[in-house]
Amino acid sequence: MAASFTALHALGEPPLPRSKPRVAITGSLGKLRQPTTLELLQHGWEVVVLDRRLPQEGERVEGVKYVQLEMSDFGQVAETFREVDSQYKGLDAVVHLAALPVIGQAASSHQFKNNTLSTYHVLEATRQAGIKKLVLASSETLLGLPLDPHPPESLPFTEESERRPESAYSLGKLVGEVMAEQYARWDPLLSVCSLRFSLICAPEEYAEFPSWQGDPRAFPEGNCWSHVDARDGAQAIRLALSSLKGHHIFLITSSTTCMCTPSSELVRTLYPGVPYEPVAGRGENQTLLSIEKARRVLGYEPRWNWEEEVERLRKEGIIP
Numbered sequence: 001m002a003a004s005f006t007a008l009h010a011l012g013e014p015p016l017p018r019s020k021p022r023v024a025i026t027g028s029l030g031k032l033r034q035p036t037t038l039e040l041l042q043h044g045w046e047v048v049v050l051d052r053r054l055p056q057e058g059e060r061v062e063g064v065k066y067v068q069l070e071m072s073d074f075g076q077v078a079e080t081f082r083e084v085d086s087q088y089k090g091l092d093a094v095v096h097l098a099a100l101p102v103i104g105q106a107a108s109s110h111q112f113k114n115n116t117l118s119t120y121h122v123l124e125a126t127r128q129a130g131i132k133k134l135v136l137a138s139s140e141t142l143l144g145l146p147l148d149p150h151p152p153e154s155l156p157f158t159e160e161s162e163r164r165p166e167s168a169y170s171l172g173k174l175v176g177e178v179m180a181e182q183y184a185r186w187d188p189l190l191s192v193c194s195l196r197f198s199l200i201c202a203p204e205e206y207a208e209f210p211s212w213q214g215d216p217r218a219f220p221e222g223n224c225w226s227h228v229d230a231r232d233g234a235q236a237i238r239l240a241l242s243s244l245k246g247h248h249i250f251l252i253t254s255s256t257t258c259m260c261t262p263s264s265e266l267v268r269t270l271y272p273g274v275p276y277e278p279v280a281g282r283g284e285n286q287t288l289l290s291i292e293k294a295r296r297v298l299g300y301e302p303r304w305n306w307e308e309e310v311e312r313l314r315k316e317g318i319i320p
């Protein structure tokens with residue numbers, strides 16, 4: 001018998017109880033796209049990907065539903081968080097990644113509007129649909145990165161460090177965190193985690209890392225030589241889909257900087273006079289954006305190391 005459009009189920013979706021929780025990932029066609037989708041599938045989630053751009057042939061992951069969505073249109077977001085025709089009905093969690101993520105990639109006002117309005121729409125549509133688990137992609141940049149010309153007050157950065165956005169992009173990320181704080185206050189059952197990702201690296205990007213060694217000024221990002229492997233970013237997203245109630249902020253980076261030079265020497269060279277207190281037991285190349293809170297609260301532990309990845313690329317003949 002053909003399915004029909006009723007109050008109980010969307011057109012075409014079989015009215016069977018779901019065996020798996022369902023998560024929607026917004027904007028998952030970027031660097032975090034495949035790792036996040038795979039990580040969540042492997043950990044028992046059913047995944048729906050929402051983006052204004054549908055994936056090309058070859059970008060699709062088997063078993064994932066893809067739905068086109070313009071996030072600046074609240075009606076579309078609210079509707080999509082409830083059901084989409086024959087695709088699905090109901091979501092248990094949302095991972096919001098959609099954004100214009102590069103400083104200067106669009107007019108600042110457009111970037112700010114696109115990113116903050118999308119985040120507001122996600123928070124409000126989540127509230128209206130009764131979804132209780134939400135992960136938002138925030139950014140290390142709201143700590144005042146790039147650091148030139150204003151050096152940090154102290155290192156390593158932590159979640160408690162001063163928030164000092166220096167661009168429309170990072171200001172938008174700060175506004176996203178402020179909104180999340182209030183939505184969590186309005187609904188004590190809501191779990192919302194803002195993950196302040198560092199520079200996200202796809203595995204092939206490690207080919208560039210050797211070119212920065214020897215001169216700490218050669219690394220172009222001005223973010224204390226920080227990065228995170230996209231697969232570790234995906235791990236953090238999965239762990240953040242926990243049941244922690246309230247709004248929680250986490251810095252998410254790799255466990256080391258992207259330099260061979262010890263972190264204390266990097267700080268002495270580029271930020272003389274800035275107080276630096278390394279975390280005991282985390283090695284001399286430890287990240288200068290502390291991930292101790294993510295380790296402690298979420299159980300996050302980066303699995304990928306750039307030096308091993310460079311070695312792999314050498315063995316595969318991809319770099320000399």
Ligand SMILES: NC(=O)c1ccc[n+]([C@@H]2O[C@H](COP(=O)([O-])OP(=O)(O)OC[C@H]3O[C@@H](n4cnc5c(N)ncnc54)[C@H](O)[C@@H]3O)[C@@H](O)[C@H]2O)c1
Pocket residue numbers: 026027028029030031032033050051052053069070071072096097098099100101114118137138139140196197198199200201
């Ligand atoms: N790339 C990084 O190094 C980095 C670092 C820190 C934080 N982040 C954050 O992580 C998230 C993902 O970053 P990325 O580099 O994978 O981004 P990306 O540009 O590669 O992908 C973002 C996706 O969002 C979609 N999108 C943007 N605006 C939309 C809208 N209005 N409606 C529907 N879709 C829309 C785009 O089509 C794109 O597929 C972003 O929120 C970004 O700000 C990224």
